[in-house]
Structures are given as C-alpha cells and as structure tokens.
Amino acid sequence: MRASLEKIDELDPLRPGVFVEILVKGDEVRNALLVNENSIYEDKFIYVISDNKPEKIEIEIKGFIGSEIICSGNFGLHKTFIVTRLNNIQNIKKVYSVE
Numbered sequence: 001m002r003a004s005l006e007k008i009d010e011l012d013p014l015r016p017g018v019f020v021e022i023l024v025k026g027d028e029v030r031n032a033l034l035v036n037e038n039s040i041y042e043d044k045f046i047y048v049i050s051d052n053k054p055e056k057i058e059i060e061i062k063g064f065i066g067s068e069i070i071c072s073g074n075f076g077l078h079k080t081f082i083v084t085r086l087n088n089i090q091n092i093k094k095v096y097s098v099e
Contacts, residue, residue: 029062032072038085040069048079052094054086 008014039046043061047054059073075081080097082089 029070029072031075032062032070033059033075033081034065034068034070035081036083037067037069039081039083040071041085041089046071046073047082047089048075049082049095049097050079052096054082054089054092054095056090 014020033046035046040059040061041047041056044058045056046059048057049055057073057075059071061069061071063070082095086092
C-alpha cells in the first residue's frame with residue numbers, strides 16, 4: 001500500500017522512507033481469492049481442474065484491489081484453478097495442469 005502525506009511539519013517524525021505500521025479497518029472476507037478478471041466467467045463462476053476436467057465453482061464478488069477481484073466461494077482444498085480464459089470451456093473434455 002502506498003500513501004502520501006500533505007503538510008508535514010519539520011518536526012514531524014514521519015520522513016520519506018520511514019516504515020510505519022497501519023491498521024486498515026474493513027470486513028474480513030473468508031474463503032477468498034484474489035484473481036484476474038479473465039478468470040471469472042459470467043461474473044459468477046470460476047473453473048478448477050477436478051479429475052482432469054473443468055469444474056465450475058460459483059463465486060461471489062466481494063471487492064477489488066487494483067485490477068484484481070476479491071471473490072469468495074466454496075473452493076475446496078488443493079484445487080488447481082484455471083486462470084486463463086478458455087472459450088467454450090464447458091465443452092472441453094480433458095484439462096492438464098502445467099506447473
């Protein structure tokens with residue numbers, strides 16, 4: 001996070017390059033991912049690889065950080081997410097993960 005301060009007094013302890021700790025208030029988003037908008041289909045789905053096939057997971061968009069989207073859903077553990085948009089993904093019979 002980057003912040004800028006205006007009208008700093010010469011006696012102010014905040015100087016350029018100083019590290020500070022801040023607390024940002026907001027709601028906690030559980031079971032959330034930060035993804036690129038290209039990973040989201042129809043504004044409500046993402047796909048994971050399950051048994052080498054695309055599996056549709058319903059999501060809820062919770063917010064934005066820069067150009068990325070915070071989304072929550074029931075993602076499960078150890079899933080491989082499809083982060084590249086694929087046309088007609090529902091018709092694809094087999095998908096392989098490249099790590």
